[in-house]
Amino acid sequence: MKVVIIGGGVMGLMTARLLAKAGCEVVLLERGQIGHEASWAGGGIVSPLYPWRYSTPVTALASVAQKAYPLLAEELIAETEIDPELTVSGLLMLDADDARDAESWALIQEQEIQRWGGNALRSRMPGLAAGWQEGLWMPAIANIRNPRLLKALRRALVLEGVMIYEQANVRSWQYSGGRVLAAVAADGCEYEADVFVICGGAWSNEISAQAHTAPLAVRPVRGQMLLYRLEPGALPCMVMAAGRYVIPRRDGHILCGSTLEETGFDKSTTSNARSSLIVSAERLWPALAGLEPLAHWAGLRPAAPNGIPFIGRVPDRDNLWVNAGHFRNGLVLAPASAQLLVDQLLGRATQLDARPYQLPSALPVH
Ligand SMILES: Cc1cc2nc3c(=O)[nH]c(=O)nc-3n(C[C@H](O)[C@H](O)[C@H](O)COP(=O)(O)OP(=O)(O)OC[C@H]3O[C@@H](n4cnc5c(N)ncnc54)[C@H](O)[C@@H]3O)c2cc1C
Known part of the structure; x- marks a missing residue:
């Protein structure tokens, strides 16, 4: 066929x-x-x-x-010698207001979710800013270098x-x-x-x-992202709050995303989104404060x-x-x-x- x-x-x-x-x-x-x-x-x-x-x-x-x-990642490495860097970094979600729903869902789906209070957050994730009340930690979540x-x-x-x-x-x-x-x-x-x-x-x-x-x-929904770099391992896991996130790559690159914008097929980047993402990046991981983003881009999500x-x-x-x-x-x-x-x-x-x-x-x- x-x-x-x-x-x-x-x-x-x-x-x-x-x-x-x-x-x-x-x-x-x-x-x-x-x-x-x-x-x-x-x-x-x-x-x-x-x-x-x-x-x-x-x-x-x-x-x-x-x-x-x-x-799939193993097969691709074997077939192509290109490593897509599937990395189980875990995902930490800060101050979600529906933690109980998350726990019930995790039980049904047999997914691991740990609920950390403020003290646990500070001792396990010392790089976070003070002031976060609670974290939901999903240790098995990976990211892939797309x-x-x-x-x-x-x-x-x-x-x-x-x-x-x-x-x-x-x-x-x-x-x-x-x-x-x-x-x-x-x-x-x-x-x-x-x-x-x-x-x-x-x-x-x-x-x-x-x-x-x-x-x-299916309609386009724009998303803008920023790219930073710290020492490899400086950001130990993915961290998110209020829909914004930072993602560590193995070589120290860190992505910060993303906006959700109904702008049709316009894929341009905007200074408003840049400023807003910079604020999010610094709030999520203070070591990024004052760093100039290395890159800024936008993509169009296909939304059904x-x-x-x-x-x-x-x-x-x-x-x-x-x-x-x-x-x-x-x-x-x-x-x-x-x-x-x-x-x-x-x-x-x-x-x-x-x-x-x-x-x-x-x-x-x-
Ligand atoms: C900022 C941002 C962050 C995201 N983060 C995540 C994430 O962390 N995890 C996750 O799972 N998903 C994420 N997504 C969503 C994910 O990227 C998309 O859902 C996914 O890439 C869609 O894949 P696709 O192949 O359908 O579309 P695309 O990658 O857009 O590919 C469609 C292709 O079709 C081609 N095409 C269009 N028209 C024609 C034509 N007439 N003839 C020939 N070719 C054509 C286009 O050029 C394009 O290459 C994110 C998206 C954005 C924008």
Whole structure:
């Protein structure tokens, strides 16, 4: 079977890898460069933020994906010699006002959450500022260095024989009845296949609209991030409060994120967000105070309603599939999401119930 995937973010790359490993002939079309949009811009926390606040479908995907990541990281290192630096640093959430909900959720989900009072916080995390009342500590939460993950996935695809076309901006489709015959790029190149998968992140609605499908409720939500650097190990874990976080990388880099902004497809950075993130960084980890951020960027999250991604076939197109809309959690959810898409596409049994992620039916014709 020949499959064309549109979109070279984490979703397209992981979907392509599983399809290639299953013996499909895979072509990956990317409008710009592979792995340069949301999947690059993200922080790489391998967990939803405040995970107990999410719906069952998101938690189900996250749980499968978190279990899959260690093996995936090992496989990528073995296949590509690129280490995506999956690091179990733990996540400390400060002064969350729903700690009881977190504890109940943790019991049901069999996740470890420890509740630390002010004294425990100060003795276990001496680098924190004074004044925090309470912490929720999740020791098993990892982060992944997403730019390296994307590089490793890209190399893995090349080794699997996947054909990657960059600067291939899909603008229209050829179809006959309910079947798509070819994706057509802006330069006129036609890419024929048996099956097509839209992994276009925040642009997925635009791409599917060109195939005259029912609207796909995925919209862009901008997130801005800052980058700092301290000595390796100076920040021992991920720390977050009031929705803002700092993430340590192994080499001492520290990311601080992120804003949530409804600015359409505008990916520019702003001085307001920069100032606000600087305040957050210093509040979360005082050793960052006074340091000049090394970099500042923005990305567009693909937001589906309630953050529940669309993973399935387009109802009014026999051979058009979608894997998109993962909002704030695409990096953590990707392994499970790609597996669920590929199992459905190949007619295999799925580990998760696929129904919560199905696409809406076509609008009635009138
Ligand atoms: C600031 C920020 C912080 C984040 N932090 C985290 C985190 O800590 N943990 C987490 O799990 N998630 C995080 N996320 C969310 C995560 O990054 C996204 O959910 C995920 O990357 C989405 O992956 P994707 O492949 O669907 O989209 P993308 O990475 O955006 O990829 C879509 C690709 O499709 C291509 N494309 C679009 N249109 C076309 C076309 N017409 N033809 C061909 N190609 C096309 C685009 O160029 C792009 O490369 C964060 C996001 C942001 C912005």
